[in-house]
Amino acid sequence: MLFAQAALVNKAPAYYLEQGTFSMTSIKVSIMNQPVREALPTPAGWLVAPTKDFCLFFIRDPKSVMVAPSVLTQLWYSTKEGIPTKLKNTRRLDYESAHETWNELLSHKWQLIEHQINDAVA
Numbered sequence: 001m002l003f004a005q006a007a008l009v010n011k012a013p014a015y016y017l018e019q020g021t022f023s024m025t026s027i028k029v030s031i032m033n034q035p036v037r038e039a040l041p042t043p044a045g046w047l048v049a050p051t052k053d054f055c056l057f058f059i060r061d062p063k064s065v066m067v068a069p070s071v072l073t074q075l076w077y078s079t080k081e082g083i084p085t086k087l088k089n090t091r092r093l094d095y096e097s098a099h100e101t102w103n104e105l106l107s108h109k110w111q112l113i114e115h116q117i118n119d120a121v122a
Contacts, residue, residue: 040095042069043102046113048082055084056110058102061092071098082113 042060049055057074064070071093076084093101106112 040066040069042071042095043098044071046084047102047105047110048078048113050109050111052078052080052082054078054088055082055113056105057084058098069095071095073098073101082111 043058044060045058047056047058055076055078057076059072059074061070061072073091073093075088075090077086077088078084
């Protein structure tokens with residue numbers, strides 16, 4: 001017995017092909033209520049050292065999964081005005097490590113910069 005089935009939401013028609021005959025029946029499809037998944041909030045933005053000699057850029061990794069996001073960090077050398085000039089290194093951190101680093105730097109008086117620092121570098 002060969003059959004082809006078309007499933008739509010709630011009452012979906014199913015088409016069966018049995019020995020050259022065609023018949024239509026109605027089936028009921030149950031829909032599971034699943035919570036809407038949202039990405040976990042990750043640290044993102046520029047932190048500038050109190051001495052203004054380094055900047056640390058936190059970027060949510062767009063390739064990481066929603067359930068376990070990872071964060072890329074870029075450590076930059078900067079001018080006395082806190083403007084990044086040269087990339088020193090890049091690292092990938094897991095979600096917990098990124099939050100821990102972010103909160104530790106803020107507690108050590110690193111400043112969060114809310115605007116784009118240097119268009120020429122970015």
